Amino acid sequence: MERQYRLKKNRAFQYVYRRGHSAACRDLVMLFARGRELKVGFSVSKKVGNAVIRNKVKRRLRECFRPYLGDVKTGLYVIVARPSAAKATFQSLQKDVRYLLKKQDALKEGNRAE
RNA sequence: CGAGGUGAACAGGCGAUCGCGUGGCUUCGGAAGAGCCAUGAGGAAAGUCCGGGCACCGCAGAGCAAGGGUGCCGGCUAACGGCCGGCGGAGGCGACUCCAGGGAGAGUGCAACAGAAAUAAACCGCCCGGAUCCCCAGCGGGAGCCAGGUAAGGAUGGAAAGGCGAGGCAAGAGCUCACCCGCGGGACUGGUAACUUUUCCGCGCUGUAAACCCCACCCGGUGCAAGAUGCAGGAGGUACGUCGGCUGCUCGUCGCAAUCCUCCGGGAUCGCUGGAGCCAUCCGGUAACGGAUGGCCUGGAUAGAUGAUCGCCCAGAACAGAACCCGGCUUAUGGUCACGCUCGCAUU
């Protein structure tokens, strides 16, 4: 997942928290605010685990989101990991991401990745 | 075989597909993009407990105070509160391990409860003497009182004025003597030294300095969000003093203004990784370590790069992620190996 698609500044995160719509499941929360460019940010707090665990969760989430980059409506996404995400497998995270994208109605019509 | 002790290296490997950071090359007028190649977390990267480098501030620089730290000896080191080797003490049957280990003979404080008494002592007891009273024919005996002597004995306590024996005494006492114990000093043996061997003299002194303190030595402050250079912007200030110049005081010194000063906050580039570096051999040293020669280049991100899936080996395996960089310490943690190390059991 390339850097140009990444959400970086704290202000951008604050914007999404204020304006975005949220959808949640057991391990994840997804916020989405429509916009012109496509950027994705990940938020993993210290409650999830130590630095190694947090990095691993972020990597997995990035890998989960990568296949949908071309198939998703433009805007700012923030994915928040809950503490239970540390124990989740890659497959279950991937299922959760797809479920949340559908719930947000963010997938482009007729171009769904299966 | 079991239970230990010490030390050492390693930190899953290989292959396939997709994906990421950095550097180089090619494509291209250039950028973007694409392709290829190389490379890409640790022994603790952690905790932030110490020591430095580096940067800025103070800055010709200096002194004092305050505060903090260290504390057997010698060596190593850039330095250290670290390491190595000794000494002393403590623990363990032993291999071996652990120790903030200067000064209580400079002063102050504290030592609850118990106990007669807690750093110094006469409550009981023991003993001499005095007057009074009682018993007795008398010798004499007894009772409490007064004034002294005495630390041998007395339920305590962590600690009770060295221990034991003999002499001595009215009763006693290192009061005296022999032996032993401890402390201080001198000489001597060995050692660079801490210390130690032997001996002589003096003394018998409570413990606590991780209580205040004394002595010796060390420490200026702030930290890469340091700081430097560009870009764009906002707010405020007003003249020799009662100003300002990152800690207190004293000296010293500098500045005196709008093209300046102070403050605020946004973004970019640099700082940014080749270094007290790593590996091998030889030499010196008990060792820590040092020297010589040869070889190697080995992360540099900036919401933060190592992942996902599968196969084989295999017991699917712990603690855990660089953020300026090094040297230590401490803590967390997986299995492996070595020992001409120890103890126990069994067999020969």
Place this chain on the structure above:
RNA sequence: GUGGGUAUAGCGUAGUUGGUUAACGCGUCAGAUUGUGGCUCUGAAGAUCGUGGGUUCGAGUCCCACUACUCACC
């Protein structure tokens, strides 16, 4: 990155220069009162003083290391 603070009964807090039994309130339990409950009164239980070492005769207190939580600044 740097520098502080806190940890004591189920909960919230005391604990003064080390000294015997760690105090208080709420809560809990038992009893009394009441026809029953509450209020009230009486009594009781409940603490590895965050963990592990050390100094000391003696540690909640002093020293060291660690753990968790929390605050401040840039």
